[in-house]
Amino acid sequence: MARTIAVSGSASGIGEALAGMLRDAGDTVIGIDLRDADVRADLSVPEGRASAVAQTLERCGGRLDAVVACAGVSDFTVMPVKVNFFGAVELLDGLRPALAAAGAPRAAVVGSISGTHPVDDDVVRACLAGDEPAALAAAEKAERSGAGGLLYPSSKAALAQWMRRVCVTPGWAGAGIPLNAIAPGVVRTPMTAPLFADEAMVQVMNEAVPMPLNGHAGPEVIAEALRWLISPANTHMTGQVVYVDGGAEATLRGA
Ligand code: NAI
Numbered sequence: 001m002a003r004t005i006a007v008s009g010s011a012s013g014i015g016e017a018l019a020g021m022l023r024d025a026g027d028t029v030i031g032i033d034l035r036d037a038d039v040r041a042d043l044s045v046p047e048g049r050a051s052a053v054a055q056t057l058e059r060c061g062g063r064l065d066a067v068v069a070c071a072g073v074s075d076f077t078v079m080p081v082k083v084n085f086f087g088a089v090e091l092l093d094g095l096r097p098a099l100a101a102a103g104a105p106r107a108a109v110v111g112s113i114s115g116t117h118p119v120d121d122d123v124v125r126a127c128l129a130g131d132e133p134a135a136l137a138a139a140e141k142a143e144r145s146g147a148g149g150l151l152y153p154s155s156k157a158a159l160a161q162w163m164r165r166v167c168v169t170p171g172w173a174g175a176g177i178p179l180n181a182i183a184p185g186v187v188r189t190p191m192t193a194p195l196f197a198d199e200a201m202v203q204v205m206n207e208a209v210p211m212p213l214n215g216h217a218g219p220e221v222i223a224e225a226l227r228w229l230i231s232p233a234n235t236h237m238t239g240q241v242v243y244v245d246g247g248a249e250a251t252l253r254g255a
Contacts, residue, residue: 004028004064005230006056008043008091009071011036013189014110018068018223030059032091033071043071043087044079046132053094064098066106066230067091074191076148078139084155085127085135089162092179100175106230107172109163110222111183111241113209113248115156120147127158128165156183160241167239178238180229185209185245186216211246 005022009015010031019029031037032052039055042048056064069088073079088109099105120142126135139151160181166172167179186192186209195201211217225244228234243249 002026002028003066004030004060005066005068006030006032006039006060006064006095007068007070008032008052008088009069009110010038013191014184014187014219014222014226015068015070017219018070018226021220021223021227027065030056030064032056043091044073044082046086046090049087049090049094052091056095057098060098062098063101064095065102065104066108067095067099068107068226068230069109070226072110072191074152076151077143078136078151080152080155081123081127081135081139082132084152085158085162086132088159089130096171096175096177099177100171104232105175105177106232106234107177107179108226108229109159109179109181110226111160111163111181112152112156113183113185113243113245113252114153115160115183115241116249116252117153117208118150119154119157120150123151123154124158124161127155128161163241164239173238178229178234178236180234180237180239181241182222182225182229183241183243183245183249184217184222185211185243185248187219187222188216189219209245209248210251211248212251213247215246217244217246 007015007019010019011033022029032039041052072084122138172179
């Protein structure tokens with residue numbers, strides 16, 4: 001049966017691959033992105049997130065079968081905290097009532113293997129407290145002190161922890177909504193294109209994210225995994241961070 005599914009980050013990479021697959025299967029996709037999308041909105045700021053929620057609710061008529069929060073940025077500034085954490089959380093929170101109105105609702109976020117890397121504890125703590133000003137103040141401090149590299153991992157670690165906390169609450173599990181994360185390793189998308197263009201960076205990347213099983217993935221690999229998580233077949237998996245990473249997490253964390 002055709003479903004209506006909101007996908008953020010639908011204009012590029014993993015989100016674009018997922019949106020294409022869903023549309024090919026006959027689903028109605030509401031793409032959310034800065035550009036080239038059904039809903040154009042900036043998820044880095046509260047008013048942009050509110051606009052994304054309002055526009056999506058209007059398009060779906062208050063009933064959504066699934067939401068995938070895929071939009072993200074990777075740099076050494078405060079942006080990952082704004083987009084990857086607060087952008088995803090506020091989008092999901094805002095669309096949750098529309099999910100609860102559907103017969104077999106599903107939700108997923110896109111985490112990262114980076115969520116297992118070292119983080120800035122103050123940033124993660126403030127994110128989990130839902131305190132964006134405090135999270136951004138801590139992130140700016142990290143950026144100024146040359147620790148901006150911790151901010152992307154912090155945003156993804158916080159997102160995974162938020163997901164695990166809320167997934168079992170009345171608003172999610174109690175409303176019949178599985179909520180999970182796919183955590184990719186390194187994926188060939190426009191996000192990583194500049195890294196692949198630099199031999200030295202590829203070396204650094206391969207050391208930080210070793211992928212013994214089939215190497216770097218294409219975006220369709222991650223999209224396929226997301227597709228199952230949000231399918232009606234997933235009736236009982238919730239709160240899981242599923243690493244689709246060519247063995248990186250198993251290599252790094254072992255037994
Ligand atoms: P991408 O750069 O190809 O696509 C990201 C999309 O998010 C773009 O269309 C962009 O416009 C959108 N976006 C960025 N900021 C936004 C904002 N403020 N408001 C609305 N939309 C915004 O990147 P990719 O690789 O497809 O990444 C998708 C997700 O996967 C991200 O959350 C990323 O952190 C995650 N990821 C990617 C990995 C990789 O190796 N490419 C590895 C692990 C996680």
